[in-house]
Amino acid sequence: xxxxxxxxNQLEEDDEDMATSKKMxxxxxxxxxxNAVKLRKEDMNTLVMNFLVTEGYVExxxxxxxxxxxxxxxxLATITDRMAVKKAVQNGNVEDAIEKVNDLNxxxxxxxxxxxxxxxxxxxxELIRQGKTEEALEFAQEELAPRGEENQAFLEExxxxxxxxxxxxxxxxxVKELLDLSHRLKTASEVNAAILTSQSHEKDPxxxxxxxxxxxxxxxxxxxxxxxxxNDLSTGKLEDPSE
Amino acid sequence: MDVTGTVTVRDAFDRxxxxxxLYHSVTQDVIDLVCDGIxxxxxxxxxxxDDGVEPESVLxxxxxxxxxxxxxxxxxKSHKETKWSLSKLVKLLEVSYHxxxxxxCFSVDFDINLVxxxxxxxxxxxxxxxxxxxxxxxxxxxxxxxxxxxxLEFHQIVDSLKLRNIEPAMRWIFANRGKLKQKSSKLExxxxxxxxxxxxxxxxxxxxxxxxxxxxxQYPLHFKEIQKLITCLLWIGNFEKSPYAEIVSPSCWxxxxxxxxxxxxxxxxxxxxxxxxxxxSAGYExxxxxxxxxxxxxLTKQExxxxxxxxxxxxxxxxxxxxxxxxxxxxxxQSSEENPPMQLPCGHVISKQSMMRLSKNCxxxxxxxxxxxxxxxxxxxxxxxx
Numbered sequence: 114x115x116x117x118x119x120x121x122n123q124l125e126e127d128d129e130d131m132a133t134s135k136k137m138x139x140x141x142x143x144x145x146x147x148n149a150v151k152l153r154k155e156d157m158n159t160l161v162m163n164f165l166v167t168e169g170y171v172e173x174x175x176x177x178x179x180x181x182x183x184x185x186x187x188x189l190a191t192i193t194d195r196m197a198v199k200k201a202v203q204n205g206n207v208e209d210a211i212e213k214v215n216d217l218n219x220x221x222x223x224x225x226x227x228x229x230x231x232x233x234x235x236x237x238x239e240l241i242r243q244g245k246t247e248e249a250l251e252f253a254q255e256e257l258a259p260r261g262e263e264n265q266a267f268l269e270e271x272x273x274x275x276x277x278x279x280x281x282x283x284x285x286x287x288v289k290e291l292l293d294l295s296h297r298l299k300t301a302s303e304v305n306a307a308i309l310t311s312q313s314h315e316k317d318p319x320x321x322x323x324x325x326x327x328x329x330x331x332x333x334x335x336x337x338x339x340x341x342x343x344n345d346l347s348t349g350k351l352e353d354p355s356e
Numbered sequence: 357m358d359v360t361g362t363v364t365v366r367d368a369f370d371r372x373x374x375x376x377x378l379y380h381s382v383t384q385d386v387i388d389l390v391c392d393g394i395x396x397x398x399x400x401x402x403x404x405x406d407d408g409v410e411p412e413s414v415l416x417x418x419x420x421x422x423x424x425x426x427x428x429x430x431x432x433k434s435h436k437e438t439k440w441s442l443s444k445l446v447k448l449l450e451v452s453y454h455x456x457x458x459x460x461c462f463s464v465d466f467d468i469n470l471v472x473x474x475x476x477x478x479x480x481x482x483x484x485x486x487x488x489x490x491x492x493x494x495x496x497x498x499x500x501x502x503x504x505x506x507x508l509e510f511h512q513i514v515d516s517l518k519l520r521n522i523e524p525a526m527r528w529i530f531a532n533r534g535k536l537k538q539k540s541s542k543l544e545x546x547x548x549x550x551x552x553x554x555x556x557x558x559x560x561x562x563x564x565x566x567x568x569x570x571x572x573x574q575y576p577l578h579f580k581e582i583q584k585l586i587t588c589l590l591w592i593g594n595f596e597k598s599p600y601a602e603i604v605s606p607s608c609w610x611x612x613x614x615x616x617x618x619x620x621x622x623x624x625x626x627x628x629x630x631x632x633x634x635x636x637s638a639g640y641e642x643x644x645x646x647x648x649x650x651x652x653x654x655l656t657k658q659e660x661x662x663x664x665x666x667x668x669x670x671x672x673x674x675x676x677x678x679x680x681x682x683x684x685x686x687x688x689x690q691s692s693e694e695n696p697p698m699q700l701p702c703g704h705v706i707s708k709q710s711m712m713r714l715s716k717n718c719x720x721x722x723x724x725x726x727x728x729x730x731x732x733x734x735x736x737x738x739x740x741x742x
Binding site (some may be wrong): 253254261262273276278279280348354 | 409561565568569572573576579582583586587589590591592593642
C-alpha cells in the first residue's frame with residue numbers, strides 16, 4: 114500500500130504543472146515501480162496462514178505449516194473443535210452444536226444471549242423444516258417464548274419464525290428465506306465469530322481487508338492518474354486503461 | 357338546570373325524607389303505647405271477673421291513662437312539621453323546574469310524508485319490524501321495502517356476532533367485496549382473527565393452527581398481524597401475562613362489531629344513528645335553555661311563535677354537528693341558498709345580501725371590506741361552497 118501513498122504524494126507535487134489532464138503512467142513504468150516494492154515472503158506466508166486458520170481449514174493449515182515453516186497463531190487442535198461446531202450448524206444439528214460450544218467454553222453462550230437465541234431459533238427452524246409441528250411448538254413455548262418476553266427484538270424474530278408453521282408451501286411464505294441454507298450459514302458464521310472472540314482471536318481474516326483496501330486505493334488514485342488496473346482480484350492481472 | 361338549583365332541591369327532598377321517617381317513628385311509638393294500655397286493660401277485666409272487680413272502674417282507669425299520654429297532640433305536632441317541610445319542597449320544585457314544558461313548544465308545519473318516513477326508518481333501524489310493517493301499510497308507503505331488507509340483514513349480522521357467529525357477516529362481506537376493498541376495509545381478516553382467537557382461548561392449538569393454515573394464507577397484506585396471531589400459540593393457557601393479551605382478549609368482538617356497524621352504514625350511505633334519535637337527543641339537550649329563555653323574556657304564545665331566530669346560541673356537543681353553516685358577521689343572518697356566503701378578494705367572507713347592500717346593488721361600484729382597509733368590487737367576489 115505504501116506504493117500508492119508514494120504515487121499520491123508525487124502526483125500532488127505535479128498538479129501545478131498539468132492541472133488540465135491526468136498523469137499518464139505506462140505499463141512499463143507501473144511494473145517498474147511495483148517491482149521496487151519489497152515484500153517479505155514471511156509476511157505473505159503469515160497472511161495466508163491467518164486466512165486458513167480463521168476460516169477453519171485445518172488440513173490445509175497443517176500442510177502449509179509443514180511446507181513453509183510458518184507457525185499458526187493458535188493451536189490447530191482448537192480449530193478442529195470450532196469447525197465441528199460450524200459443520201453441525203450447517204447440517205442443521207443445532208442441539209449437537211450447542212453441546213459442542215458448551216464443551217469448548219461454557220461462558221460463550223452465557224455471555225452472548227443474542228447468539229444463544231439465534232441458535233435456538235435455528236433449531237426451531239429445523240424442526241419446522243422436518244414437519245415436526247408439535248415438537249416445534251413445544252420447543253418454542255419452553256425455550257423461546259420466555260426470551261421473547263424479555264427482549265422485543267427477539268420477540269419480533271420469533272414472530273417471523275413461528276409464522277412458517279402456517280405456510281405449508283414455503284414458496285408463498287413472506288419469510289421463506291429463514292428456511293434457506295444461507296440462514297444456516299449465517300448462524301454458523303455467527304457462532305464461529307463468537308468462538309474466535311472467546312479465544313482472543315480476530316474474528317475476520319486479514320486478507321479480505323487488504324483486498325478491500327486495494328480497491329479503495331485504486332478508486333482514490335483514479336482521480337489523479339491513468340494507470341494499469343487490477344479489475345479481477347482472482348487473477349490479479351494488470352489491465353491497460355481504456356483511454 | 358344549574359347545579360345550585362339541583363343541590364337545593366336535593367337538600368329539601370332529604371329534609372322531607374328525614375321528617376317523614378321521624379313522623380313514622382313517633383306515630384308508631386304512640387300507637388304502641390295505646391295498644392299496650394288497651395291490652396293490659398283487657399287482661400285485667402278478664403282476671404277481674406273471677407275476683408268480682410267492677411269492669412267500669414278498670415275502664416275509667418284506662419281512660420285516665422290515655423288522656424295523660426296526649427296522643428292526638430303528639431301526632432298533630434309531627435304531622436305539622438312534616439307538612440311544612442313538604443310544602444317547602446313543593447315551592448322549591450316550582451321555582452327550579454318547569455311543570456309545563458309545553459311553554460317551549462313551537463308549532464311547525466310538518467311534512468307528514470317525511471315524518472312517516474322518519475318513523476318507519478327508525479322502527480326498522482331499531483329492529484321493530486312488525487311495528488314498521490304496520491306503519492308502512494297504514495301510511496301507504498310500500499316503497500320502503502328496500503330499507504326494511506337492508507336493516508333486516510343488518511340485525512341478523514349483529515345478532516349473530518353477539519353469539520360469536522361470523523357467517524352472516526362473511527356473506528355480506530363477500531357480497532360487497534369490491535366496494536369494501538375500495539374502502540380498504542379490514543373487516544374480513546379481523547372477523548377470521550376473532551374466530552381464531554376463540555379457538556386459542558379454548559386451548560386447542562392443533563385446531564387453531566389448522567384454522568390459520570386454512571384461512572390466513574390468503575391475506576399476505578396482513579402478514580404482520582398473522583405473525584403475532586401465530587406466535588400467540590406459544591402462550592396458550594397463559595394469555596393474560598403474554599405480550600398478546602390485548603390481541604386475544606374477548607373484548608375484540610365488541611370492537612370489530614362496532615367497526616362493522618360503521619362500515620355497514622357507510623356502504624348504505626346512511627347515518628349511523630337514527631335521525632329521529634338524533635333529533636330527540638338534541639331537543640332534550642336544548643330544552644333547559646329554551647325554557648329558561650321563555651321564562652326570562654316572559655314571552656307570550658304569540659310572541660314565541662312569531663320569533664324567527666333565537667337571541668342566544670344553543671351549545672350542542674360535536675356529535676350534533678353534521679354540516680357547516682356560515683353566519684354573516686355583518687347581518688348575523690345564517691347563509692342559505694338565496695343568500696350564500698361570498699368571499700371578497702381580500703379573503704374575508706360576508707353574505708350576498710350584505711355584499712349587495714355595501715355595493716349599493718352596483719356590480720362596478722367599489723366598497724370597503726368590513727374587516728380590513730381593502731376596497732373591492734361586487735363583481736370580484738366569489739361564492740363559497742361548504
